[in-house]
Amino acid sequence: MLQHKKDADFGEWYLEVVQSSELMDYGPVQGCMILRARSYAVWEKITSFLDARFKADGVQNYYFPLLIPESFLKKESAHFEGFVPEVAWVTQGGNETLGERLALRPTSETIINDSFSRWISSHRDLPLKTNQWCNVIRWDTKTLKPFLRTREFLWQEGHTAHATREEAVAQVGRALGWYKECCEQLLAIPVLAGVKSDSEKFPGAEYTTTIEMLMPDGKALQGGTSHLLGQNFAKIFGIKYKTQDEREEFVWTTSWGVTTRLIGAMVAIHGDDKGLVLPPRVAPVQCVVVPIFYSDEERKMALFNIQNFKAELEARGISVLVDERSDKTPGWKFNDWELKGVPVRIEIGVRDMAQEGVTIVRRDSGVKEFVPNSKIADFVAHLLDDIQIGLFKRAKERLEAGVSEARDTDDLKNLLDERKGFVRAAWCGDARCEEAIKEESGATIRLVPFGDAPKGDCVLCGKPSKATAYFARGY
RNA sequence: GGGGGAAUGGGGUAGCCUGGCAUCCUACCAGCUUUGGGAGCUGGUGACCCGAGUUCGAAUCUCGGUUCCCCCA
Numbered sequence: 001m002l003q004h005k006k007d008a009d010f011g012e013w014y015l016e017v018v019q020s021s022e023l024m025d026y027g028p029v030q031g032c033m034i035l036r037a038r039s040y041a042v043w044e045k046i047t048s049f050l051d052a053r054f055k056a057d058g059v060q061n062y063y064f065p066l067l068i069p070e071s072f073l074k075k076e077s078a079h080f081e082g083f084v085p086e087v088a089w090v091t092q093g094g095n096e097t098l099g100e101r102l103a104l105r106p107t108s109e110t111i112i113n114d115s116f117s118r119w120i121s122s123h124r125d126l127p128l129k130t131n132q133w134c135n136v137i138r139w140d141t142k143t144l145k146p147f148l149r150t151r152e153f154l155w156q157e158g159h160t161a162h163a164t165r166e167e168a169v170a171q172v173g174r175a176l177g178w179y180k181e182c183c184e185q186l187l188a189i190p191v192l193a194g195v196k197s198d199s200e201k202f203p204g205a206e207y208t209t210t211i212e213m214l215m216p217d218g219k220a221l222q223g224g225t226s227h228l229l230g231q232n233f234a235k236i237f238g239i240k241y242k243t244q245d246e247r248e249e250f251v252w253t254t255s256w257g258v259t260t261r262l263i264g265a266m267v268a269i270h271g272d273d274k275g276l277v278l279p280p281r282v283a284p285v286q287c288v289v290v291p292i293f294y295s296d297e298e299r300k301m302a303l304f305n306i307q308n309f310k311a312e313l314e315a316r317g318i319s320v321l322v323d324e325r326s327d328k329t330p331g332w333k334f335n336d337w338e339l340k341g342v343p344v345r346i347e348i349g350v351r352d353m354a355q356e357g358v359t360i361v362r363r364d365s366g367v368k369e370f371v372p373n374s375k376i377a378d379f380v381a382h383l384l385d386d387i388q389i390g391l392f393k394r395a396k397e398r399l400e401a402g403v404s405e406a407r408d409t410d411d412l413k414n415l416l417d418e419r420k421g422f423v424r425a426a427w428c429g430d431a432r433c434e435e436a437i438k439e440e441s442g443a444t445i446r447l448v449p450f451g452d453a454p455k456g457d458c459v460l461c462g463k464p465s466k467a468t469a470y471f472a473r474g475y
Numbered sequence: 476g477g478g479g480g481a482a483u484g485g486g487g488u489a490g491c492c493u494g495g496c497a498u499c500c501u502a503c504c505a506g507c508u509u510u511g512g513g514a515g516c517u518g519g520u521g522a523c524c525c526g527a528g529u530u531c532g533a534a535u536c537u538c539g540g541u542u543c544c545c546c547c548a
């Protein structure tokens with residue numbers, strides 16, 4: 001059992017969970033954390049899930065350099081202004097001071113679009129769809145938190161170039177769709193999807209789409225973004241192509257990314273007072289087996305029985321770990337695997353073997369059940385599905401309960417002060433109204449949902465609304 | 476961006492005010508014993524964040540740095 005309770009003190013609880021479950025450790029430099037084996041394994045599940053979808057869409061993986069010349073970043077002024085406050089610079093190589101500062105990439109639009117300008121010359125070169133799995137550095141000065149806000153993090157950045165705006169818009173939509181699927185199907189995290197307001201969009205983008213999540217402390221978390229860059233970067237980097245009828249046109253580009261932040265979201269949303277709760281589809285170990293015995297003979301008998309159902313489980317693609325440690329008691333192991341979030345535990349001792357079965361315990365609810373040997377594989381397979389679905393359902397209910405509606409300015413302020421999640425309100429679309437509520441409550445517009453028709457007047461200025469905005473405090 | 480708190484074996488801590496052999500729990504190693512919700516006994520390894528200053532003597536006092544946490548914007 002953890003020292004901190006999730007409901008009583010979410011912040012302390014979160015820090016205790018990520019460290020004691022061996023997901024991460026701190027590095028020697030502020031904001032740079034170590035992803036330990038348990039969290040990197042989850043990251044690998046996420047990368048596999050997304051990489052398969054990218055490739056099916058014709059996106060190919062590349063690797064672009066970590067160091068970006070200052071002159072590149074400066075080419076797009078909004079982009080530069082947006083990122084320069086948090087860029088880390090290399091100014092020296094060995095004993096030599098460099099002639100031009102080199103940025104440790106905060107994102108790679110500039111260096112990738114520079115390449116695009118040399119690789120694209122004909123309509124036959126389009127679309128060009130690239131992605132890279134890499135790290136980026138953003139010298140954040142806000143409060144840092146493992147996974148959720150660090151100065152270095154791992155991510156994936158997709159960069160594509162298209163002949164038409166329509167194709168680019170479709171690409172932006174597909175990318176956001178993959179992220180939504182990844183969150184919902186793999187991580188069991190429900191999301192809200194929509195568009196960012198102009199003040200929150202990616203520096204240099206025409207528009208930014210986002211998926212937003214609700215954290216247990218009532219704050220919103222941006223889970224992934226997909227941007228239409230329009231012809232902005234194409235014009236600056238000179239990415240032109242010849243059409244079939246020999247006209248010269250600029251390409252339309254997109255970029256999109258998700259980060260290791262998703263791991264933090266998963267921990268926060270599903271974890272409980274016993275520790276991590278891993279959704280079965282991202283759990284590196286889905287089923288742990290704890291043999292219980294009093295004599296060497298019983299031990300051998302238990303291990304013999306385990307062999308039978310272990311092979312059966314593995315044949316169904318279920319990952320199984322048998323905890324044979326002799327220096328730990330069963331009770332200790334139960335607690336240990338619960339802390340580490342393994343979805344299903346199988347206990348097998350003399351009592352079970354006498355009845356030709358095992359005891360199966362689910363991590364999410366703690367419910368124990370006796371299951372005869374012949375039904376173990378079916379039971380566990382079904383249980384894993386049930387846990388996956390159950391976690392998503394529970395989180396979705398919390399998300400829905402975390403959206404309230406404001407009819408006027410006081411409503412909006414009061415609801416935001418309660419810090420229970422998103423507040424939906426009519427908005428005129430003016431950045432000044434957005435700024436005003438940010439000054440007062442610290443909350444921003446997290447998104448304008450897709451396909452949500454405006455109704456009523458702006459809750460801030462009373463002019464006719466252009467959109468329904470979701471306000472919240474963010475991470 | 477502003478304010479506050481903290482740093483002592485792998486993890487968690489006492490000691491600090493009032494300077495004098497660094498406390499306890501846990502983990503780890505060896506052995507015996509044990510195993511259905513964090514077992515027990517015996518023995519053992521292991522720490523004062525970094526740098527400077529004050530002092531006969533610094534975990535403790537002073538200054539600087541680094542890192543972590545919290546609150547506000």
